[in-house]
Amino acid sequence: MTAEKLTRPELVCPAGTPASLRTAVDAGADAVYCGFQNATNARNFPGLNFTPAELQAAIAYAHDRGAKVLLAVNTFPPAGQTDLWKEAIDIGAGFGIDAIIVADIGVADYAARRHPGQRLHLSVQAGAASPEAIGFYCREFGVKRVVLPRMLTVAEISGLHQQIPCEIEAFVFGNIGMMAEGRCSLTNYATGLSTNMDGVCSPASQVQYEEDAERNLTTRLGGFVVDRFACGESAGYPTICKGRYHVVGRTGAYHAFEEPVSLNLSALLPDLMRAGVTALKIEGRQRSRAYVRNVVAAFRKAVDAVLAGRDPEIASLLALTEGHRETQGAFQGKTWR
Amino acid sequence: MARDETAQPGRAPGNQAGRGSLRESLRDLPRHVLAPLPLAPLQPVLRRVVEHVAASHRELFGRLGPHAGKKFLIDPTNLPFVLVLQPDSIQPQLVARRRQPVPLHDAKITGSFGVLFAMIDGRLDGDALFFSRDLMITGDTEAVVALRNALDDLDENVVDSLAAAFGPLSAPARLAASMLRSLTAEDRHDR
Known part of the structure; x- marks a missing residue:
């Protein structure tokens, strides 16, 4: 340089x-x-x-x-x-x-x-x-x-x-995260709390982690399953925008919004x-x-x-x-x- | 979005298949070797630790807020016991228990002793440990987040400060802390 x-x-x-x-x-x-x-x-x-x-x-x-x-x-x-x-x-x-x-x-x-x-x-x-x-x-x-x-x-x-x-x-x-910053309502939809007004994306009070006997990890936000990580797979934040979902036209779970x-x-x-x-x-x-x-x-x-x-x-x-x-x-x- | 990822997607560095089985066995050795030992001698040490932290870092309880009275089950996976922490501002408790029967708790934090020690010592990041699956939490997530943030606000020298609290035994306590740092650094590289 x-x-x-x-x-x-x-x-x-x-x-x-x-x-x-x-x-x-x-x-x-x-x-x-x-x-x-x-x-x-x-x-x-x-x-x-x-x-x-x-x-x-x-x-x-x-x-x-x-x-x-x-x-x-x-x-x-x-x-x-x-x-x-x-x-x-x-x-x-x-x-x-x-x-x-x-x-x-x-x-x-x-x-x-x-x-x-x-x-x-x-x-x-x-x-x-x-x-x-x-x-x-x-x-x-x-x-x-x-x-x-x-x-x-x-x-x-x-x-x-x-x-x-x-x-x-x-x-x-x-x-x-989402590209329209300051306008994301995904947390609001899932939890009733607003990222933009309450200042909290994925409030911890509504996050649940659960690991089964094979160490597969399930993350939930407000009752919605956000993702499932196999044993040994890197985990991500429990945010709706980074989750994997079943989407019409695709086989298997898919990062429908953003990847972690x-x-x-x-x-x-x-x-x-x-x-x-x-x-x-x-x-x-x-x-x-x-x-x-x-x-x-x-x-x-x-x-x-x-x-x-x-x-x-x-x-x-x-x-x-x-x-x-x-x-x-x-x-x-x-x-x- | 752009896909210029620089690592193998989806694999946690700490959990790559077929890696470090001998090291993992060595890391888990204390769980077996120390299993026959009684827990009673440990309890006054733990009591001293929690009382020292509670007395010297009162701001910690402000950060814990409504979660101060909750019971946290801390499971160092490579030790033959678990710890039950109740960070009450008046009567804080930290006691060792056997894994069975499972002690009553609001939230559980699981990781190797090295990982947990390094996190308390301000050397490892809790979120990164969660991403790599080296740290697991269940139960009251909000309480764990509050505890994590409260402990992270303690100054870097918290472990040294704890060692100093052991009065005439502070020199060996400092040596023990130093040795633990070395050992857990090995553990960290192992991940």
Whole structure:
């Protein structure tokens, strides 16, 4: 690789707990994103996330080490129940959070009006992928960065970069789900709880695992069998979109929506940086410190290598991926099923 | 979607047929060798461990929320006993029991001792262990997720901290922890 002048991207890393946040910062994160222990963020799992006091301490820890903290308030409040979201915005802004990640236009509007100096990022949950949609959020709410849905090629991102007045953040690693992000109602259909409003995809309270004597594993969500894994077969998350089903016209169980694979764009890092991506995002607030440490360290090393004009050699992260398979998804090219 | 998968689809690395049967036998050896030993000497050690964690990490109970009083059956498959954990904020309990009769529990967590130890020690990721079928949970999934997240918020040195709690025996406890790390690292590579 020839040395070329690339702008240093921000490595944006997940944290589900204060210990994970410290781990991410220590492993080389430029910014860490996290959420409160309620429905205001899209990883509302039991035992996960931050109390206000924990967030305040986490911000101090990160700032002392030159890292930023971004607060995800990226779900959609049900009608007439916006107080929780407003409170989250107020607390974050009061603590001096570096940016708040929003999806709902009402929440964005509240943040922009109540805290005009507060930096806002547009969540992937907003599903904004066109110059017109992104431009609207920038114009109306002063959004400074958009987290792009995982449905664009690198070439399309490059084209978009020329047409929008804000920074671009792109996912580079982690779970990859339905392409119309922020609009998935599969969990809602199966459980009555909403990914987008309650902040939980496949709520653990409605997940059941069962292994028979031959170690065949059955996973259920809300009474629906999502998948059956033979003994020795890699398992996936108990999400409707990654399950196998009997479909008309096909023999045997079939991944009717998506296959359990994980996004890994380590090989495309130079292309993304040339395309104008300002921030590289790692998915996985629901994952452990071990995941955070390994993935963040690997991407820190890879990004630094690219900036130094070397090829981005990245340690194998396959063991951490769902289904033990990796994909470049739509980023490399759209080979739709 | 694109199909540029880089691994054999659908096969868990830890469970490839015909691999490591001798190592697996060695890993399971403690279950047989230690079986005749009584559990009584283990109970005060376990009590000390759970009381130390409960006293020094009160934030853990906030994360557990309504699941703090539940009973978790932890089954280290290569040991001749199971553990029953009740992370109650006032009277936490961790006791060893024989597998039969099956102790009362709300949720069960199954894996080799090495896998469970490395997860508590912050070295292995629970989701990855589930994907590879090295970790299995049944029963109250929500309670297990809360417990997993609560324990994962403990600092990296939790095992060392536990060792320090053994007072004059802390040096041998640290040595034991170090040896366990080495042994379980072998187990990890074996997977």
